Amino acid sequence: MSKPESLEDFYRNKFDQVPANLQKDTGHFNVFRVEDCFHKKVSPPVYARRDFYKFSLHRGETIYHYADKSIRVSGTALMFFNPRVPYTVEILSEQKSGYFCIFKEAFFTENIRGSIRDLPMFAPGGKPSYVLNEQQDQHVSQIFEKMLEEIDSDYRFKNDLIRNYVTEMVHYALKIEPSETLHQHNDANSRITAVFNELLDRQFPIESPGQRLAMRSAKDFADQLSVHVNHLNRAIKETTGKTTTGHITERIVSEAKALLKHTNWNISEISYCLGFEEPSHFNNFFRKQADLTPTAFRLY
Missing domain, CATH: 1.10.10.60 (Homeodomain-like)
Incomplete structure (x- = not known):
């Protein structure tokens, strides 16, 4: 199996360039709309570990290969991925829409009680998949839109505000009963x-x-x-x-x-x-x- 995908690998694959300050930004955070990441031909996603966290909201028919599981979702799902578990995402729908954010653990080091890796969705055996209804989709989408608005702003304390938005998303998800439909694979x-x-x-x-x-x-x-x-x-x-x-x-x-x-x-x-x-x-x-x-x- 290949080495974990780094943030540098991610940016090169998705956008053909790496942010100039990436090496210095140990607490890196960024947020994207899914549709903005399919503007060019990119390599198929690889089942592998990443060295960063990722929260994603995808709409449509999707299969998440996560650890030894394959989770099939029809509709909207909020997924939480962490550096300890390999994964890949198969988007089966022609219409690709949603959001995702990526960040290093250092982004939260001093702002979450304990460690982010101790959150239930990242605990060993934890459920990473949260299927959303239309109202829940709207609520989580609004949080992502707020992060998108702040990421490009000049607000001095924008990172504190973004951390609050991500924390809000985590707690909103924890109030939802995790649900997953295992898609059986012979392998x-x-x-x-x-x-x-x-x-x-x-x-x-x-x-x-x-x-x-x-x-x-x-x-x-x-x-x-x-x-x-x-x-x-x-x-x-x-x-x-x-x-x-x-x-x-x-x-x-x-x-x-x-x-x-x-x-x-x-x-x-x-x-x-x-x-x-x-x-x-x-x-x-x-x-x-x-x-x-x-x-x-x-x-x-």
Whole structure:
């Protein structure tokens, strides 16, 4: 799976240019009308992670591929996408209308209690899809129009006002019962397996003694993918014939062997990098998998 789409990638694909101040704008925010983004031939949307948040309102026939799910919507839907979960959007209607906004987490760092990633629609297993009736569509559309009006204004505190509008949209959505119609795909297990493999591979190689694995268990990966661990385990097993833990173990053992052979780091440093609390735990793990202690393998 490809690397996450960056804001630079987004602007190049949609508009053939990147805003001059994008690199300096760590709290970047922008808002668009959907119809303004189809003025030229663009590459088909790719099922991948992005390194920014996106809220979108689409009207018509749409399929949202999100984590291991495909959500089919006829009408208007408000969707919340986050950097931890891969997604793509298929717009099936000829008439393309709606809105979306994109932003980095830093845009909200000091303005939302806790973290934006803790909001219910971004929590592991949370429902990102909110189907709107005509009245709700009008209300959310008005919020987007207010953001569009402010984004180009000279108002000194416009970002504070825009944050308030986005927060209003979040709370308006939370008052609506999330609804989703799952559109079954034969490749759902393959999709979640591919995402799991991408998350696993992204942790390697270990390039410095200070680097440490963040995800070492099936539950760690399930939380990142916003799915139940049993669902992840079943999908991985059905697709590959091996368990989730087996894949993780093989990758850790492979990296351990590379570090033992190609670095001069001591056993404690390698143990730390691979996420073990104590060198003795790493020794026992490696001996069980490789039939040699780490020290013996290094000398072998």
